[in-house]
Amino acid sequence: MTTRPVTVDVDTTDDAAGLALVTVDHPPLNLYDQALHEALRDAVAELERVRPRAALVRAEGKVVSGGVDVKQIFHPMAQAGDVDRGTRYFDELVDLGRRIHRLPFPTVFAAHGLTLTWAFEVALACDLIVASPRASFGLIEATVGLTPAMGGTQRLAERAGPGRARLLVMTGGRFGAEELERWGVVDRLLPAEGFDDAARELAASLAAGPTRAHAATKEILRHLAEGGLEAAHRVTPGAAGQLFATADLQNAMASFVEQGHGKATFRGE
Incomplete structure (x- = not known):
């Protein structure tokens, strides 16, 4: 084969x-x-x-x-x-x-x-x-x-x-x-x-990490490479702000408050 x-x-x-x-x-x-x-x-x-x-x-x-x-x-x-x-x-x-x-x-x-x-x-x-x-x-x-x-x-x-x-x-x-x-x-x-x-x-x-956050990081860095610092600044608020709608961020914040840093698990949601 x-x-x-x-x-x-x-x-x-x-x-x-x-x-x-x-x-x-x-x-x-x-x-x-x-x-x-x-x-x-x-x-x-x-x-x-x-x-x-x-x-x-x-x-x-x-x-x-x-x-x-x-x-x-x-x-x-x-x-x-x-x-x-x-x-x-x-x-x-x-x-x-x-x-x-x-x-x-x-x-x-x-x-x-x-x-x-x-x-x-x-x-x-x-x-x-x-x-x-x-x-x-x-x-x-x-x-x-x-x-x-x-x-x-x-x-x-x-x-x-x-x-x-x-x-x-x-x-x-x-x-x-x-x-x-x-x-x-x-x-x-x-x-x-x-x-x-x-x-x-x-x-x-x-x-195993916060892959939605990783995607936002990639978007910001791509705009930096393609358009410079100001282009990256323009997309950063929206890219980061959208993460508040993700289950990963919501659960990680709850985990931080209840158990402290480094205890969160992520599902890519």
Whole structure:
């Protein structure tokens, strides 16, 4: 039986209720080809439909991804000089990255090894990137005369600044997880031993939290990135104020008054 290159499995166990595990498994190198492109697009649509309380994006194999299947994806366009086809394809990629970025719940990307091109761009579209010290990252499109086109360059600049984005993209180099943590690109390093379990534990903790409040946080930060400080100020009162209608806030406030801080449980309602 052929396995889909990307699958979505919603964990409903008590310790991870509502956590979606998005797994890339396209051996041997998880290269981005047409099958993976379609599977990733379907996975994002499934997340939009199911609306889990959090999602963890992870990969099977020794590497997260070795990059793109250039021979299948880009070589035919290059040989034909097909600007229109290339533009349409990159428009799809930008839209895909945008949809991941705008998912209304926390998203965590777990990088245990080499994470190149599209996989790094998906990571940058997620809310949090966790990595093993063994992981390395690269937007290496310049080595074939391209530039990243899923939104990775601009999201990298948002995290690390335009100068470091230029350095990483223009050199086409590979950068270690520890260096990228210092840059603010990787949010947290997790030990290589037990990495997958630790990443799941972090994502499950977000799924168990006030996910409606997390969605409001994402909305505020998105407006900051897209429109600046004043744009974020404009949406903050409404985004935060609407939370008073949620059962999570009402129950958490009652719990705080009756039992003190840190005793509340959340249901995403």
